[in-house]
Amino acid sequence: MGIFDSTITDADLVAEALAGSERAFAALLRRFERPVYTLVLRMVRDRSLAEDLSQEAFLKAFDRLASFDPERKLSSWLFKIAHNTVIDHLRRREVETSSLDEPFGDESDGPAWTIEDPSAETPEAAAERADLSRALTRAVGRLRPEYRQVVLLRYQAGLEYAEIADATGFPLGTVKTYIHRARKELAGLLSESGWEPTGGAETSRREAP
Amino acid sequence: MSQRRSDELYRAFYRSWRAAEREADESGADAAFAALFGGLPLEAPPKGFAARVLAATRDRRGEALSQPAAGRLAAALLALMSLGTFLLASLVVSSLPRLDFGAGVRVFARGLGLTWEWIASGLAFWERLADWSALVARLVVVPAVGASLLASALAAAVAFVLLRRLLAEQGNLTYAEPH
Numbered sequence: 001m002g003i004f005d006s007t008i009t010d011a012d013l014v015a016e017a018l019a020g021s022e023r024a025f026a027a028l029l030r031r032f033e034r035p036v037y038t039l040v041l042r043m044v045r046d047r048s049l050a051e052d053l054s055q056e057a058f059l060k061a062f063d064r065l066a067s068f069d070p071e072r073k074l075s076s077w078l079f080k081i082a083h084n085t086v087i088d089h090l091r092r093r094e095v096e097t098s099s100l101d102e103p104f105g106d107e108s109d110g111p112a113w114t115i116e117d118p119s120a121e122t123p124e125a126a127a128e129r130a131d132l133s134r135a136l137t138r139a140v141g142r143l144r145p146e147y148r149q150v151v152l153l154r155y156q157a158g159l160e161y162a163e164i165a166d167a168t169g170f171p172l173g174t175v176k177t178y179i180h181r182a183r184k185e186l187a188g189l190l191s192e193s194g195w196e197p198t199g200g201a202e203t204s205r206r207e208a209p
Numbered sequence: 210m211s212q213r214r215s216d217e218l219y220r221a222f223y224r225s226w227r228a229a230e231r232e233a234d235e236s237g238a239d240a241a242f243a244a245l246f247g248g249l250p251l252e253a254p255p256k257g258f259a260a261r262v263l264a265a266t267r268d269r270r271g272e273a274l275s276q277p278a279a280g281r282l283a284a285a286l287l288a289l290m291s292l293g294t295f296l297l298a299s300l301v302v303s304s305l306p307r308l309d310f311g312a313g314v315r316v317f318a319r320g321l322g323l324t325w326e327w328i329a330s331g332l333a334f335w336e337r338l339a340d341w342s343a344l345v346a347r348l349v350v351v352p353a354v355g356a357s358l359l360a361s362a363l364a365a366a367v368a369f370v371l372l373r374r375l376l377a378e379q380g381n382l383t384y385a386e387p388h
Contacts, residue, residue, distance in 0.1 A: 025266055029259045037254040051255055058262045059269065129219050133249050155246035180235065183242055187230050195223075 010074035018065055025062060028074075033058075035075065035156070036082045042152050043086045045141055053089055057082040079157035080167045083149070087168075132195065139189035146170070147182035154179055219248060280375065286368040293361035300353050316340055 008027070016024035036057060041050035061081045068077055140148055153164045161179075165172045222245040229237035316337075323337045349355055 022263065022267070026259065026263055029262055033254050033259055033262075034251040037258070038252040041252050047255070051258060054254060055258070055262050055265065059265055062266050063269065129248075132219070132223065136246070136249060151246075155243050156249075158243075179239075183226075183238060184230060186242075187227060 011070035014065055014068055014070065014074065017062070029058065032075065032078055036078055039079055039152055039156055040082050040086055042137070042140060042156065043083070043148065044090075049089075053085050054082065056089075057085040060085060076157065076159055076163060079153065079159065080163070083153060083157070083167050087149075135190055135193050135195055136186070139186045139193070142189055143182055143185060147178050147185065150175055150178045151182045151186075219245075222248065283368055283371040283375065286364055286371065290361055290364040290368060293357060293364060297354065297357040297361060300351075300357055301348065313344060316344065 010028075010031070013024050013028050013031070017028060033054070037050060037054045040054045040057065041047065044050050044053065057078070061078055064081075068074065140151060143151060149168060150164055150170070153159045153167060154161075159167065161172060161175050164170070164179075165175045168175070170178065222241055226238055226241035226245055229235075229241055320337050320341065327337075349358070
């Protein structure tokens with residue numbers, strides 16, 4: 001069983017990395033580089049900055065790997081470090097994020113719903129899903145920073161409400177309220193861009209590319 | 210996954226989310242939106258990202274390993290400096306008889322007397338101060354004493370530079386602790 005084998009648990013990889021295995025570090029990176037980079041990118045909406053901050057987050061995580069509790073989810077731990085890294089940076093530099101209308105996603109990227117058999121879908125269905133994906137990503141970018149933060153931590157990082165409260169410093173009730181309001185706002189933004197509540201190409205206007 | 214099924218799946222996520230929002234079904238909306246959002250594609254970092262992180266990690270680990278070695282070097286230099294100071298003190302003490310220790314004592318005693326006189330006159334003290342300075346200068350120009358002073362000063366400078374670098378590196382290691 002190779003170290004890049006997906007059946008190796010995160011905790012095992014951490015243990016091997018702590019023992020000094022560079023291949024374990026590489027495997028951890030391969031496993032988490034996309035989720036961490038995506039979270040950071042959606043928070044800062046700037047590819048170059050996202051790369052720097054993701055690197056900083058991984059370096060901090062690797063420095064502090066010995067303090068990781070194997071009973072916890074490694075992804076949650078990494079996402080919190082990435083989130084803290086971004087927030088620290090934004091507080092330090094008060095960086096103005098890039099234009100919220102500017103799409104930062106690779107236009108050729110398709111959504112991940114078809115991972116089991118991508119060849120089975122029609123170009124029309126793929127295009128429709130890509131449209132929704134872009135519209136949703138753009139709508140998230142239009143949210144106010146607090147809402148964007150909690151939405152990404154909840155729905156991309158998969159953190160529980162209490163963990164989000166812990167990571168952001170917002171009271172638990174505020175986190176719930178923000179998430180609720182953010183979803184409502186996203187629904188409104190999607191409707192504005194032509195995505196009717198019924199969904200689907202036959203009832204929704206496809207967004208202009 | 211068939212074409213029909215994947216089409217239905219994504220539409221179902223979207224529709225159930227919007228329906229749950231309309232019906233104020235918080236947990237339903239949460240679950241449906243999580244499924245919908247979970248389907249968004251993940252962004253790939255730029256090419257070479259992992260290699261750069263690994264190289265930086267390697268550098269940091271290398272630095273971490275080299276820090277104890279630098280610490281040992283600084284400790285050795287400090288020990289050398291202490292030894293130099295001890296030798297210097299020994300040399301000074303051994304040089305004193307050759308420099309007429311008795312005269313020094315007499316100068317000191319006289320200095321005390323003169324201090325009293327200075328308090329009275331306020332002027333003669335400066336002459337005695339010049340005598341004392343001359344005495345110190347005679348000590349310093351002894352080759353062994355001067356060489357020891359120079360060596361100790363050099364060792365101290367190197368040790369402090371190393372310590373400063375160590376402290377600066379420690380200061381750069383800041384972490385974002387997850388709460």
